[in-house]
Amino acid sequence: MKKYFLAFVILLSFSADGAPLPSQKGQVVLPSKESSVEFVAIGRPTALKIRGKGGIPEGSFFIQKNEVTGSVEVILENFDTGIGLRNEHMRKKYLEIEKFPKAKLEVKKMILPPSFWREENTSFKEVAYEGVLSLHGVSRSVQGVFELEKRADHISVQASFTLKLSDFGIMTPNFKGITVAQDVQVIVSFLAPLKKI
Amino acid sequence: MVRYGYFNCTSCHVSPTGEGILTPYGRSLSREILSTWGKETEPEFAYDMLSLPPWMNLTGKYRSVYMYRDTPRVREGRYILMQLDLEGALNYKGLGLVGVLGRKATTKADTWQDHIFSRRHYINFRPSDEVSLRLGKFHHAFGINVPDHIIPTKRALGWDQGEETYNFEAALLKEQVGAHVTAVSGNPNVGKAEREKGLAVTATIFLWDRLKPGVSYFWGDKKDQRRHVFGPYGILGFTPSFFLLTELDFQFLKPQTEKEQKGLVNYQRLDYEWVQGFHTYVTQEMSRLDFKNKKARSDAYGFGLQFFPRPHFEFNLLWQKQRTLSISPEYFDFAWLMFNFYL
Structure with missing residues (x-):
């Protein structure tokens, strides 16, 4: 009986193709070589697209099995919209960065598809996640989507x-007849090594 | 301004096609991203010495050029007063009234009233942020709208300054796409036989927040001829400092009594802004509106300097090598220095 049990345990530690299962635990540390945070806002009534670039994400993610x-x-x-006066208004008048210098996104529910650990190279798109965003002294839950591409150890x-x-108590930006729409899209991108732990 | 992510002209100009009076936001940008120097209130109307109600915009414009040419027939230097205009815009809840009153350069003037005319006046209705309807006198949308009105894609096609027409225009002005459809009823300053009616359509797309390629089509009909003009154009901002304006138009012209003429015109300007407000550029342009007539061709290559020292001021110097085969196979020198001031 003991012999059978041992054989069963050994069998469990191998995947279907006979290779040992990876640890299914990993860590990603930011900032990495290619990491950025951008936002896109729309100015009305002229459909003006305002892109804020230059944000550098700092932090880390842990992956255990398929949970992040x-x-x-x-x-x-660090955000730069390409126009000096607009940057000044954004930082001082609207984001009030002297009082609230950072924004933080905490991941609450992010589930990776099963292929993440099983395959060395894989990718998937439009996967939903939830998090809590702390910005301008207010913390609120946000929902978004992410896409991921895994290539070997990156x-x-x-x-x-x-x-x-308005959810974050930020005044509606308005300047000389252009009013920024309430909804602002935030995009976090990075290419980073996946450290298996 | 496309290179800074401004896809629609209406951020800076009252007109949906981007000419004429500036919006308050456009005035502010003239200091922020166009001029080398400038103080905070300097771009305002009359240097902020006169305060206007929020529903009113006013401006005055002085535009002149000193032109030099050295051809086998003539060698001359000449000062030309191109514009001395007052322009006003009234806006109330999506409804706008715009009018220009200016000095007309003419030799057929008996009284001072003959020197006064309106190059542009229209009613503009914006039922939503993305839709614009316009009725009145203005240049219909077609290709790139640059102030240099003597380039082949303007003058050679009959869309020079002073050739504005009465039109009805419907425009879609979205974040990523734009379109203008204009019914053209002709230039009121010419006789009925010369008055060209037609339809103009343009469509553009905004790519990577800096590239604005588009296509234009015009169908025109007047007493003794019909024509189709169409072609691609692009306002391509490779970086915020480096951009290309390019347009290529084909024309199929069918005069009633003669054979069909097929031809093309093009214009290109490659520009680099060294420091904010100071540009150097090279140009290439060609007009060949009848492929069968080898002499109906002119082309030019040029080098220019453009300087926006402070809000309200612009200097533009262009030196070109020009060739007009109907005059001479040789290239000759043509240069102009343009000065523009708006109040």
Whole structure:
């Protein structure tokens, strides 16, 4: 009986193709070589697209089996919309970065498809996740989608979500007849090594 | 402004096709991203010495050029006063009234009233952010709308300054796509036989927040001829400092009594902004509106400097090598220095 049990345990530690199962635990640390946070806002009534670039995500994610936990922070002062006066208004008047210098996204529910550990190279798109965004002194839950590509020991991720300015107590930006729409899309991207632990 | 992510002209101009009076936001951008120097209130109307109600925009414009040409027939330098205009816009809840009153350069003037005319006036209704309806006198949308009105894609096609027509325009102005459809009823300043009626259609798309390629089509009909003009164009901002304006138009012209003429015109300007407000550029342009007539061809290559020192001011110097085969097979020198001031 003992012999059979031992054989069963050994069998469990191998996958269907005979190879040993990986540890199914990993960590991603940011910032990495290619990591960024951007936002896209729309100015009305002229459908003006305002893209804020230059945000660098800092933090780490842990992957256990197919569940992801962790958080990233971004220093808001680094965002650049391409126009000096607009940056000044964004930082001082609307985001009030002296009082609230960082934004933080904490992942609450992010489930990877089963192929993530099973296959060395895999990718998937439009996977939903939930998190809590802390911005401008307010924390609220946000929902978004992400896409992921795994190549050997690196993963590339692009996660996005939409926030509503008024949910975070941010005044509606308005300048000389152009008013920024309430919904702002945030995009977090990175290519980082996946450290198996 | 496409290179800064401004896809629609209406951020900076009252007109949906981007000419004429600036919006308050456009005035502010003239200091922020167009001019080398400038103080905070400097771009405002009359340097902020006069305060206007929020529903009113006013401007004045002085535009002149000193032109030099050295051809086998003539060598001359000449000052030309191109525009001395007052323009006003009234806006109330999506409804806008725009009008220009200016000095007309003419030799057929008996009284001072003959020197006054309106190059542009229209009613603009915006039922939503993305839709614009316009009725009045203005240049219909077609290709790139640049102030340089003597380029082949403007003058050679009959869309020079002073050739504005009465139109009805419907425009779609979205974040990623734009379209203009214009019913053209002709230029009121010419006789009925010369008045060309037609339809103009343009469509553009916004790619990677910096590239604005598009296509245009015009169908025109007047007493003794019909024509189709169509072609691609692009306002392509490779970086915020480096951009290309390009347009190529084919024309099929069918005069009533003569054979069909097929031809093309093009214009290109490759521009680099060294420091904010200071540009150098090269141009290439060609007009060949009848492929069968080898002499109906002109082309030019040029080098230019453009400088926006402060809000309200613009200097533009272009030196070209021009060739007009109907005059001479040789290239000759043509240069102009343009000065523009708006209040």
